Amino acid sequence: MEKIGNADNLIKEAKSIIDLRYKKGAHSVGAALRTKSGKIYTGISIKGLKLDLCSEWTAIGRAFVEGETEIESIVAVHRKEDGTFEFFPPCGLCRELLTKYCPDALVIFSENEFKKASDLLPSAWKR
Numbered sequence: 001m002e003k004i005g006n007a008d009n010l011i012k013e014a015k016s017i018i019d020l021r022y023k024k025g026a027h028s029v030g031a032a033l034r035t036k037s038g039k040i041y042t043g044i045s046i047k048g049l050k051l052d053l054c055s056e057w058t059a060i061g062r063a064f065v066e067g068e069t070e071i072e073s074i075v076a077v078h079r080k081e082d083g084t085f086e087f088f089p090p091c092g093l094c095r096e097l098l099t100k101y102c103p104d105a106l107v108i109f110s111e112n113e114f115k116k117a118s119d120l121l122p123s124a125w126k127r
């Protein structure tokens with residue numbers, strides 16, 4: 001992994017949105033993404049009865065609704081019950097979504113670590 005500049009603000013935004021919307025058993029992960037235009041969109045995880053939506057999906061959905069489809073970087077953080085945070089690497093479904101819609105995006109794993117989205121799902125299937 002390599003270093004990424006300008007990640008601190010995105011991490012701060014992800015922490016901020018899940019701190020604001022945290023609800024035990026319902027919302028515990030926050031995501032923030034930056035588009036190539038420089039705008040930041042946030043999302044939160046949504047826990048349902050049978051299906052959970054990842055925070056990355058809601059952040060990407062918000063960006064796409066606004067016509068912002070070129071994603072430069074994305075990060076997700078988990079807020080624990082005690083109010084502390086940990087980085088939250090993308091799950092398999094998120095890796096597939098990121099590979100399909102923003103393969104060149106940088107996925108942030110920590111303050112100074114990232115990987116290109118397309119590297120997170122090698123030999124991805126194509127339809």
Ligand SMILES: [Zn+2]
Nearest residue numbers: 054090091094
């Ligand atoms: Zn996910």
